[in-house]
Amino acid sequence: MKQTTGICVGSDKKDAGRVRKVTANSLKACLMATVLASGFSVALPEAASAQGLFQRLFNPENHRRQQERQRQEDLRKKAVSVKVAAPRYLNYTPDTMKKVSLAPLSEKKTAELQPAAETLETVDAAKVETDAAPVEPAVLTAFDEARPALKGLSVTVLPEVGEALIAYYREHPDFVWVDDNGVTLKAAKARRELASADTYALVPADYFVPLPALSSLDEEDRNAALMRFEMQMSAAALSYVLDATRGRVDPNKISQYHDLPRHDVDLVSALEGLAASADTQDELAAHHPQNDHFQALMAELKRLKAEDEDANQIVIAPGTFLKAGKSSPEMKNIVAAIAKNGSDELKAAHDETLAGYDESEEYAPALVKLVKAFQKEAGLTPDGIVGKNTIKALVGETNAAKIAKVELAMERSRWIPEELGSRKVFINQAAFTATYTAPNEEPLSMRVVVGKKSNQTNFFYDKIEVVEYNPYWGVPYSIIVNEMVPKLARDPSYLDKAGYEVTTPGGRKISSASVNWYAVAAKQTSVNVRQYPGRANALGEVKILFPNRHHIYMHDTPSKNLFNKDVRAYSHGCIRLHDPKGMAAAVLGKSKDYVTSRIAAGQNEQEQVTGDIPVYVSYFTAWPELDGSGIGYYSDIYDRDRYLLKAIEKTEAVREKARSAG
Numbered sequence: 021m022k023q024t025t026g027i028c029v030g031s032d033k034k035d036a037g038r039v040r041k042v043t044a045n046s047l048k049a050c051l052m053a054t055v056l057a058s059g060f061s062v063a064l065p066e067a068a069s070a071q072g073l074f075q076r077l078f079n080p081e082n083h084r085r086q087q088e089r090q091r092q093e094d095l096r097k098k099a100v101s102v103k104v105a106a107p108r109y110l111n112y113t114p115d116t117m118k119k120v121s122l123a124p125l126s127e128k129k130t131a132e133l134q135p136a137a138e139t140l141e142t143v144d145a146a147k148v149e150t151d152a153a154p155v156e157p158a159v160l161t162a163f164d165e166a167r168p169a170l171k172g173l174s175v176t177v178l179p180e181v182g183e184a185l186i187a188y189y190r191e192h193p194d195f196v197w198v199d200d201n202g203v204t205l206k207a208a209k210a211r212r213e214l215a216s217a218d219t220y221a222l223v224p225a226d227y228f229v230p231l232p233a234l235s236s237l238d239e240e241d242r243n244a245a246l247m248r249f250e251m252q253m254s255a256a257a258l259s260y261v262l263d264a265t266r267g268r269v270d271p272n273k274i275s276q277y278h279d280l281p282r283h284d285v286d287l288v289s290a291l292e293g294l295a296a297s298a299d300t301q302d303e304l305a306a307h308h309p310q311n312d313h314f315q316a317l318m319a320e321l322k323r324l325k326a327e328d329e330d331a332n333q334i335v336i337a338p339g340t341f342l343k344a345g346k347s348s349p350e351m352k353n354i355v356a357a358i359a360k361n362g363s364d365e366l367k368a369a370h371d372e373t374l375a376g377y378d379e380s381e382e383y384a385p386a387l388v389k390l391v392k393a394f395q396k397e398a399g400l401t402p403d404g405i406v407g408k409n410t411i412k413a414l415v416g417e418t419n420a421a422k423i424a425k426v427e428l429a430m431e432r433s434r435w436i437p438e439e440l441g442s443r444k445v446f447i448n449q450a451a452f453t454a455t456y457t458a459p460n461e462e463p464l465s466m467r468v469v470v471g472k473k474s475n476q477t478n479f480f481y482d483k484i485e486v487v488e489y490n491p492y493w494g495v496p497y498s499i500i501v502n503e504m505v506p507k508l509a510r511d512p513s514y515l516d517k518a519g520y521e522v523t524t525p526g527g528r529k530i531s532s533a534s535v536n537w538y539a540v541a542a543k544q545t546s547v548n549v550r551q552y553p554g555r556a557n558a559l560g561e562v563k564i565l566f567p568n569r570h571h572i573y574m575h576d577t578p579s580k581n582l583f584n585k586d587v588r589a590y591s592h593g594c595i596r597l598h599d600p601k602g603m604a605a606a607v608l609g610k611s612k613d614y615v616t617s618r619i620a621a622g623q624n625e626q627e628q629v630t631g632d633i634p635v636y637v638s639y640f641t642a643w644p645e646l647d648g649s650g651i652g653y654y655s656d657i658y659d660r661d662r663y664l665l666k667a668i669e670k671t672e673a674v675r676e677k678a679r680s681a682g
Contacts, residue, residue, distance in 0.1 A: 283434075370390045444635070482566040490623060491557070560578055
C-alpha cells in the first residue's frame, strides 16, 4: 500500500537545518520532536490529522486553498438543497356569518327626539313667553310604533350586510317592505326575484324569507312580526346584491394562484335604490353582471336545465387509443358519434363513408379521413389518432357536467370587472387561447402555451404597457434557484457558457463561477441573470409586458412545435403566443410589417403601448365562443373547478348552519 510522505525539519543539532522525507507513520515522531523542541505540548494526532497539522504549520497557503475548496463544496451541497416553493392551494375558509343585534335601532336618535328643545335654546326666553307657538307633540310613525320589537331582534348575516342594515335604518327610519296593510307588492316582487336565484347560479334558500303570519295577532305582536319581516327581507336583499356583484367565494382564499381584488359593494346605496324603486325585481336583477358573456352563460344554463339527459348518449370506452390501420370494437361508436355530433357540412362531405359503414372494427383509410375532418372541425390536431381529447369531442359531456362548468364560469365572471373594456386581450388558460378585440376590428385569436401544472399561470388582470423587441430574458429567481443552481453546482461556469449575463444589483458584469450561489438561493445576496437576445432566447423575438408581481407576460418562443398540441401547458407560467408579431401589432395599433422591421433592426428596444388596453389572464372551463355559436367547454387542466366547488360547498354549509340556528 502506498504510504503518505511528508517532510521533516531536523530538530537536534545533528539534523539542524536539514530537511528529510518521512513516511506518514514516522511523521508523528518528527512532529512531536519539532513541537517539543519548541516548548509546546500537543496531543498526538492520527496520521491523516498529522498531515493536516503539518499543512497548517508549514504550508498555510495550501491549507487555506483546501479549506476554500471544502467551503465551496459545502456551499454547493447547501445551494442544491434550497428550493423556491411554488404557489399552493389553500384550505378554503368561507366568509363568516355574524349574529347582529338590531337593538341600536330600537330608539330614535337624540336629534330626532328633541328638535324643538334644541331650537328653543337659541331663542330669547322673553320672546318665547310672548311669541312662541305651542310645541306640538311628535307624531309617531308606524316604524316608530314597531321600534320596541327591535330590542330583542337580531339577524345572522355577513358582516357587511349587518353594518349596512344599521347604517341604512339610522338614516332612513321607515319601512321598505311593509305598510299598514302588511306585506307590500314591492316585497312580493323582490321575493319573486330572490326565489329565482338559481337562474344566476346562486342558491334560492340563501335568500328565502317566510311571510309573516298576521292573522289573530294583537297590535303589538303584529308590529313585531312586521318589523321582523322588514329586517329579514332587507338582509336577504342585501345578501343577494353582495353575492350577485362579487360572488359567494373569495378567490384569493382558494389558492395563491388567484390574484383578484374583491369588488367593493355599496350596500346602503343598494337598499336606497330598492326603497325608491317601483320594480324591485328588476332592481335586484340589475346587480348581476350585465355584459354579453354573462348573459350568454345565463342563457346556456337555462337551456341545459330545460333539457333532459340524453338517454341515447353514445359511450366510447375510456382508455381507447386507436391509430390508422388498427382495429377496435369501439369503431362503431366512433362513427356513430360523428354521425350524431358532426356538422351538417361534415356529414355531407363524407356521406358516402357514413352510409357505407358496415360496423367493421377496422380503422380503414376512409374512416381516418372522416375522423381527421371531425378533429379539424373540433379545433383539435387533425392527426387521425383517437385518444382522450378526440373521444371527449366525440361524446361531449353530460348535461350535469356542463351545468356545473357554466355555474362556475358565472361565479368567476363576478370576480373580474363587469366592463372588460372596448380594446382588450382576453386569455383563457383552460382554452389555451388569447384573443384581442377592439371596436370595428376583426378579432385576433390565437393558440397559446400556458404554465405546467407545477408552474401554473396565475388568474389576474392588468394593463398592457410595453412591447419589447429582441428581448433579453430576465431569469426569475425561482428558475435560478430551482433549475439553474443544480447545473451551476456541477459546472460553476454554466451560465457564462450558455449565453447568460450575470450582473450585480449595481449592474457590474461578473462571472457565474465567482458567485456564491448558496447565498443567492438563501437570499443572503442577489445577482441578476438574463439571457442575451438571439435565436436561442427563451422569449424569441418579441415580448409584451403588463408589469405584475407574478412576472407573467406574453412572448414569442423558439419552441414552435408545442402549438400543434391540443393540451398546451408547458411554460413556467408566462403566455407563449402562436402569433406574437400579430399580437404586438394589434396592441400597438401598427402593422405586422412594422413589428417585423423593428425586430429586423436587431436592437433590444422597447415601445410604449398607447391607450388603455386591459389584459385578463383568466381561467374558464366554459366560455362563449368568439363567433357567437354557443358555449365552448374545456378541460380543467389545473383542477381549479374542483377547488372552487369545494369552496362553494363550504360556503353553503356555513349558510345552512346559520339558517338552521334561526
